[in-house]
Amino acid sequence: MDKKILGPAYKDVAAKYAGQDVVDQLAQKVMKGGGGVWGQMPMPANSVTPEEAKRLVQWVLSKK
Numbered sequence: 001m002d003k004k005i006l007g008p009a010y011k012d013v014a015a016k017y018a019g020q021d022v023v024d025q026l027a028q029k030v031m032k033g034g035g036g037v038w039g040q041m042p043m044p045a046n047s048v049t050p051e052e053a054k055r056l057v058q059w060v061l062s063k064k
């Protein structure tokens with residue numbers, strides 16, 4: 001939630017994208033995986049539906 005482990009802390013993600021329209025873009029990244037924004041370690045693809053990915057990202061972005 002508030003500490004970087006393999007990926008960034010959710011609160012750091014929320015702070016980075018505050019006020020930006022990034023839900024669809026980040027939902028794609030949660031589903032397909034990807035890297036290069038927070039460091040060398042990429043995020044693996046996660047097996048969630050588009051609706052689930054969007055809800056997860058909305059939840060992450062609410063953690064300011």
Ligand code: HEM
Binds near residue numbers: 036038060
């Ligand atoms: C095994 C599970 C997971 C691992 C190991 C993981 C790891 C990572 C890593 C290493 C990054 C940084 C990627 C970069 O530098 O661009 C990242 C970013 C992120 N992760 Fe995950 N992640 C996992 C699951 C999830 C799940 C389930 C969610 C949804 C709640 C999620 C949401 C995000 C978001 C929103 C970012 C920011 C992407 C960006 O700024 O472009 N991750 N994750």
